[in-house]
Amino acid sequence: MALLDSLRSQNSLLLATVGALVLLVVVVLLKPRTKYRYPPGPKGIPVFGNLFQLPPAYPGAKLIEWGKQYGDLFTVQLGARRWVFLNSSETARELLDRRGRLYISRPEFPVTQDILSGGKRIVMMGHTQRWRDLRKIMHQLLMASNSETYKPFQDVESRALVWQYFKRPDEFYKHGARFANSVIFSVVFGRRTSMEDENVRLLFSTIDDFLETQTSPSAALVEQFPWVVKILPRPLQWFRPKAERSYRKTIGVYTAFFEDMERRIQQGENPECFARGMADLAEKYGFDKAQAYFAAGSIIEAGSDTTRNQLNIMLAAAAKYPAWVANAQKQLDEDWDRLPYIVAVIKETLRWRPNMTASGVPRALIEDDTYRDFVFEKGTVFVYNHFAISHNEQEFPQNEVFLPERFLNDDLQELLKGHLGFGTGRRVCPGWHVATRNMFIAFSRLLYCFDFKEVPGAPIDVWKIDPLAHARPPFEIQITPRSEEHVRLIERECGQAGQEFA
């Protein structure tokens, strides 16, 4: 009897506890969020919000449409999270840059960062001590005063790039990838690379794995429901095996790069490169081996793929809007030492087509904040609506035309001004010095040596320049030397740098 009573009272206790918990959840869920006020935006559906209204690939047109409809800020519910899109340079600068201390974190990426990257990719890290340490290391490696280290590599690789364009113009997309990869690889691991190298090919495929979820916030639905990943038992996590495979592939490639370097050192080489000091840095900052490998690997990855893509964007613009190419070539023919037009071309490529993500790279707010009449809650995701800002007719008249002249102003040499190609504020791309110098030398030499034309019958769709096209051309294009004289120049000046890759 006593036992029965005790069981009854235990059951009542359990019931009372569950009841109280349910009540608490209901109260929390139903609690009106009066304190927070958000800019209006399109109406969504329950649970998924606006996720299905945003195309998973090429979301640019939709983002421009919403930007026009709602003005310089709008809010969308993407799965479990609220995203505020900033649609003018001014709002982006005000929040992400001037108030950069608050808008400094990244949203959770439960699959792409936590599983597929083992939590170790810097670009997706939240505002943690680990991120601060890595950012410091990257800054030291990539800052402007280090640019002399890069120059010889940029020189030789851009000559090789010209040579490869000359020999196999149909494989232009591979040559751009090799150029970008080889510059940064030389700095990090102390040797040049070839696209025939299996590990380099694998590296680009790991970049694909990582980026395929990032081209649009709706590209991977589960990413927008971090709690699903937390509560779902592992065997039911359908996305996990693929992401774990990709993690193993990535760490395998990075390990191969380190082992190759160590082998070369044992064979008597003495490469002066960043990765050689990685063990000391790891000890100083308390990184495990995998984090140290990711630190080096992330630099290679970020430094290769973006520059490769930027080259493709320049080519598409050259074939589509040839008028500016004639201006660039005139300046290159006349005065190689002063090339403001090429700087303007660099800025215009960064404006005209966002590099990897049409919607910009997201940030998470780390404290509540107020702006105009709005009150934003800590944790809200903010993003500069890159496509909409770049194609805002008020800010950029004739926005669709590729027009470097728009950047020929007093701010020309302020390379981060006038566009959002490298992001902004405290998460701004730390590689922008290297990237702009890469583009400067590669754009100048290519534009000096070649003419670019659309292939008859195969017009370039400039709205769909696939940022993930590694193994196939993103578009067809005719690339021909400008004259016989240019051919002789290429053979004389670029042959030696490029022959081993042709």
Ligand code: HEM
């Ligand atoms: C044309 C070339 C490049 C473009 C367009 C580009 C663009 C970007 C953008 C938009 C971001 C995010 C910024 C933000 O959140 O505001 C970023 C981050 C980053 N970039 Fe670049 N990038 C380029 C080249 C490079 C190079 C050459 C390197 C290194 C060698 C590099 C390393 C990084 C790293 C490590 C981050 C993560 C920073 C963080 O989250 O704190 N990038 N880049």
